[in-house]
Amino acid sequence: MLAFAIRRLVQAVGVIVVVALISFALFRFVGDPINQLVGQDTTPAQRAELRKDLGLDDPVVVQFARFIVKATYLDFGISYQFKRPVSQIIAERMPATLELSILSAIFALVVGVPMGVYTGLYPASWLSRVFLAVSLLGVSLPTFLIGILLIFIFSVDLGLLPSFGRGDVVTVWGNWTTGLLTASGLKSLILPTITLGLFQMTLIMRLVRGEMLEVLRTDYIKFARARGLTRRAINFGHALKSTLVPVITITGLQLGSIFAFSIITETVFQWPGLGLLFLQAVQQVDIPIMAAYLMLVAVIFTVVNFTVDLLYVAVDPRIRIRGVKA
Amino acid sequence: MSELAAEADVAPAPRPAFRRFFDSDMFHSFIGSPVTVASAVITVLLVAGALAAPLIAPHNPFDPASLSITDSLLPPVWSHDGTSQYLLGTDDQGRDVLSTILYGMRISLSVGFASVLLAIAIGVPLGLIAGYAGGAVDAAIMRVADVQLTFPAILTALLIDGIARGIAGAQAYNDVVFSVLVLSIGLSFWVQYARTVRGSVLVEANKEYVLAARLIGLRPVAILFRHILPNVLGPVLVIATINLALAIITEATLSFLGVGVPPTQPSLGTLIRIGNDYLFSGEWWITMFPGITLAVLVLAVNLLGDWLRDALNPKLR
């Protein structure tokens, strides 16, 4: 078990290093950092001066090492657009995205899992057909279209919910602002949460359903029936447990991606979070922000994956006791 | 042995391939599902419409000279101010929405198909190599795949787009934007093919027919392509259909975000973005019609992919 954990940890670090490499390459080779930082009329001499100051003449390896060290201190330099430290900007926008992402993940799980279980247990019922139709829509409609549709129905037509922004936010701790404590904040959260979570919810639902159907066909379920176990014991004791084990891993991976999918939702709802920040950075070729965002996503993903792997091992006794094969 | 036994051993005459197709389980499951047939019909119609756009579209929205700004923001024909000249209304630049939808679908479909083909062209060979060669080659390819899986497709696509933009500069970027789009979307999807193919190769490579081929002395490339590949195509086809839907969505999303096709050649996503600004002021058609078209197209492709997956699934037969 310990060997497995260490192996995964090493892999995780490896992934982060590779991403760091890509980020660094972005920094170094895409566009000219000097050009972004200075005005038109800086003399070549001043530019050369700046190059030396920023260490841009040092060997690449040294620069990469410096990059990594600064990254661990969360120092990604100055944003080309805003002329402020990148870490500051990210810290300001992080709470918005984090709140939205976590709420969407909860939404996706709380709605998706029961729907999946139901359609797996009673595939022929009319409610299952309704759920499946909804899931089809969820997978087929692009996220931005869902957002726009929701805005159209609830903001334009019915005027019930706001169509952009976070509403009133309350500063809870240091940099952290939350919209959960105000009425307008809560109302602003509803549509974006559904938009961001819908795709994930459908994926989870389909996954749970597929697993459930597979499990219900296994021999041990057949044997459980032959032993006369109650339907509840079979469906919720045995089938559900077997279904959820593989679902955990895949769900974990999906949830990690919610963070990145927030780019779209934040654009549709003008949500002042990291996704919108990244998009603007791409449009304006603001390399420092792009690089920092990449590193952030990589770290979050790896942490989520790592946690999920540990969870999986903890839950499945076959792996836990026998040891893990790579 | 009695004569009766001899009689029973004679096999029935083989039927022509034509009849075999129509009798096959796959065809029956296709015909038997009205939803699947409808999806197929719709997909064919939409593809035909896109292909025939230059012929059937009432206007050419990509030709700036043909646009007149005075015709902008006109509602669909059945509305109070609508005209039959612009059946589904116009956008803020005077572009006919119907024509733009038809031309836009061309972009969506061509970018979609091209990226899927690119993803297959990269993913399938890599998967074959990884599965067959094993060892360090396999490990290397899978590590790259792992790193890429860390990032969702949208992020990879945005990243490549941003890099291209940074390297090429705004002007040159517009010239190559379609290649960049196909590249960025295709590069985000190859991993799934590689993994699936690799998995299949690992299963097949241990089977007797491959061992036999190796004993005969067939070269690995020949074994890979003549024997293993045909067995692996089924899952690839299923992934490709579902991928196509995702590729179309990704292109639309990129265009919606403003980092896709240039504004002079709008795709469905661009139209939706333009229309988004006018939702509140009441010009809903600019967003809704392209939106519905996009949704229907993707839905149809997804349904076909679902049917294909069930039809090709050996466990369900």
Added chain:
Amino acid sequence: MTPTLSVRNLRVEIPTRHGVLTAIDDLSFDIAPGEVLGVVGESGAGKSITGAAIIGLLEPPGRVAGGEIRLAGERVDNLAPAQMRRLRGRRIGMIFQDPLTSLDPLYRIGDQLVETILTHENIPAAAARDKAERLLNEVGIPAAGQRLASYPHQFSGGMRQRVVIALALAADPALVIADEPTTALDVSVQAQIIALIKRLCRERGAAVMLITHDMGVIAETADRVCVLYAGRLAEIGSVRDVVKRPQHPYTAGLMAAIPSLADDLGARLAQIPGSMPRLDAIPKGCAFHPRCEYAFDRCVAARPPLYRTAAGEAACFLHDPERAAPAPAEGAP
């Protein structure tokens, strides 16, 4: 005495796109309390489907389309699902072929045993645990008390099958259906498991329906045997008689096909030519006639009913008492 299991004219149909397939056609047999009936036949003959039909676990769209199944005199084939559920485990137990896939890998076997016990008996949890330990002891698992906490994958194949037997017998069912219980096990273990099943059932007075394709197992274990062919009963009788003097040409073929150490070393293995017909291609008349060396014109025209024979009953016109021609010699190849 009422037989534990009484099957009369059972008919199982499977509706498909190509038509309705008859998987079991007019099958009748009894099993007395404490008796072991072997059900033997090739793959696809309908043995497992018969077992599934009796315990009410036919896979849809298969369904019982005719006949009666009685357990200790009461009909069970027409019960509502909830009533059937109460029978399963409590009065009919079933053992499946593959012990690895029969047990839920995520639960300890002690928990699975206790769960089964508590489903059928209203006793306190501690008593259930004791009973579970006793059951494990009975089926021959050493250190039973400690093994309660083990997971299925921590056992070997033979041990796992013992656990499966313990689970199937936990509520003392009157009828035990064992569907190929040793096919997935090593040969060395097979004999032990079969002996275990036989002993436990005899101790409990349970009737056993032993489904297998292995004639050798039948010869060792069963009291009576019924031979299935293409969903129909070919022959039924006491094991000794049927094995020594098979009356149906198919059974005779099966017995002859078993190689024996007494045979000439150079002699070819005897085979029955052809193969069992698929369910959608069952010949008219006697299902076996295309492969039968004794077939004559009546065999093509009509399906033979069961006739009394020296060994029991056989569905073959050769045994029609009104027939002029003599029956084949005893022990005919």
